[in-house]
Amino acid sequence: MALSSPMVLSLLLFASLTALLVLAPRLSPPPPQQPAADEQAPPATGSGVGGGGGGGGGLRGVGSRAGGEEADDLRLFRRAALESAAAAAGAKAAGPPKVAFLFLTNSDLTFAPLWERFFSGHESRLSVYVHADPAARLLLPPTPSFRGRFVAAKPTRRADASLIAAARRLLAAALLDDPANAYFALLSQHCVPLHSFPRLYAALFPPPPSPSAASAAPRRQRPRSYIEVLTGEPQMPSRYAARGGEDAMLPEVPYERFRIGSQFFTLARRHAVLVVWERRLWRKFRVPCLPEMAQDSCYPEEHYFPTLLDMADPGGVARYTLTRVNWTGSVEGHPHTYTAAEVTPGLVAELRASNHTHPHMFARKFAPDCLAPLLAIADTVLFKD
Ligand SMILES: *[C@@H]1O[C@H](CO)[C@@H](O)[C@H](O)[C@H]1NC(C)=O
Numbered sequence: 001m002a003l004s005s006p007m008v009l010s011l012l013l014f015a016s017l018t019a020l021l022v023l024a025p026r027l028s029p030p031p032p033q034q035p036a037a038d039e040q041a042p043p044a045t046g047s048g049v050g051g052g053g054g055g056g057g058g059l060r061g062v063g064s065r066a067g068g069e070e071a072d073d074l075r076l077f078r079r080a081a082l083e084s085a086a087a088a089a090g091a092k093a094a095g096p097p098k099v100a101f102l103f104l105t106n107s108d109l110t111f112a113p114l115w116e117r118f119f120s121g122h123e124s125r126l127s128v129y130v131h132a133d134p135a136a137r138l139l140l141p142p143t144p145s146f147r148g149r150f151v152a153a154k155p156t157r158r159a160d161a162s163l164i165a166a167a168r169r170l171l172a173a174a175l176l177d178d179p180a181n182a183y184f185a186l187l188s189q190h191c192v193p194l195h196s197f198p199r200l201y202a203a204l205f206p207p208p209p210s211p212s213a214a215s216a217a218p219r220r221q222r223p224r225s226y227i228e229v230l231t232g233e234p235q236m237p238s239r240y241a242a243r244g245g246e247d248a249m250l251p252e253v254p255y256e257r258f259r260i261g262s263q264f265f266t267l268a269r270r271h272a273v274l275v276v277w278e279r280r281l282w283r284k285f286r287v288p289c290l291p292e293m294a295q296d297s298c299y300p301e302e303h304y305f306p307t308l309l310d311m312a313d314p315g316g317v318a319r320y321t322l323t324r325v326n327w328t329g330s331v332e333g334h335p336h337t338y339t340a341a342e343v344t345p346g347l348v349a350e351l352r353a354s355n356h357t358h359p360h361m362f363a364r365k366f367a368p369d370c371l372a373p374l375l376a377i378a379d380t381v382l383f384k385d
């Protein structure tokens with residue numbers, strides 16, 4: 001009996017990761033034998049997701065960066081990639097595929113009550129993870145879906161690769177935590193949903209074609225990642241040179257392969273595995289920006305993911321994001337922040353509109369005072385499809 005093609009793909013992925021593991025010592029130095037000072041902080045694991053401590057911990061995770069990647073991160077990323085590859089090659093996850101919601105925050109999760117409404121009744125098809133900057137003191141107690149969902153976190157800063165590292169930690173924790181996690185949506189505390197969960201789920205997991213149509217239809221495509229991939233934007237030359245001039249990214253990333261896109265994406269599982277496994281580009285993108293470039297040109301989180309995915313699997317990315325943002329009148333690299341007075345059904349309709357296959361499912365950036373007006377239109381507008 002012939003192997004089904006997903007099986008073959010899984011085996012190929014496993015084989016290639018195994019090959020990478022064998023090659024790894026030559027590609028990159030092994031983690032130091034001496035554990036880093038933060039050794040006692042375990043990388044987020046299946047059980048550790050619940051035990052992350054609410055993101056309020058003090059110095060936890062402030063490890064030595066000497067020699068590049070911190071050892072605990074390196075172990076986490078390797079384990080997530082290898083276990084995911086092994087899981088892909090083995091039995092399928094039981095139950096329906098899930099959407100993992102990855103919240104990257106450095107302040108209160110003000111919109112948690114809105115997300116609770118969005119999640120409600122769909123708990124078996126989603127999971128939640130939070131990476132909260134340890135320096136952030138979250139004043140609002142986490143609501144039920146967020147309680148115990150904090151992953152081991154490290155400090156994050158703007159104009160710095162720490163935002164990429166945090167996103168990779170979230171992806172790794174979610175990969176390890178639940179083999180059913182099939183899509184990974186990166187969100188911030190300023191993001192809100194624009195549609196109901198079932199509408200999002202139907203977009204990500206289209207129902208299989210009916211048996212009669214199936215024979216005529218072309219083979220189902222592999223799930224795509226929803227990530228913006230742009231080229232030729234005016235700010236790209238300075239973004240490219242920000243880490244030490246025109247040659248700083250060579251040879252791994254020639255300028256022609258350099259991409260830009262929104263920081264907020266929804267990745268398919270195989271791309272999440274790729275991101276946590278990858279080290280070649282990451283080693284380049286995590287180099288700090290030159291001080292004179294840091295102010296205006298240092299947004300590595302807008303480049304690393306689109307550049308990597310466009311290099312590795314250009315046909316597997318939708319090239320647009322499901323998360324709407326308004327850059328009109330942006331100030332110091334921050335997009336327009338909506339305030340309570342702007343929240344209307346008309347705004348929701350405008351933000352949903354998209355020129356792509358799917359409407360926008362999420363939007364940012366919303367000020368905390370938008371919670372009440374958003375809750376007021378949640379059932380009648382936001383979650384009404
Ligand atoms: C985008 O923000 C600008 C203000 O910076 C505002 O005038 C405009 O209405 C916003 N667009 C949408 C679609 O909300």
Ligand SMILES: *[C@@H]1O[C@H](CO)[C@@H](O)[C@H](O)[C@H]1NC(C)=O
Pocket residue numbers: 353354355
């Ligand atoms: C869709 O495309 C048109 C024409 O290029 C453009 O004016 C409009 O802003 C686009 N809409 C969105 C939501 O991006």
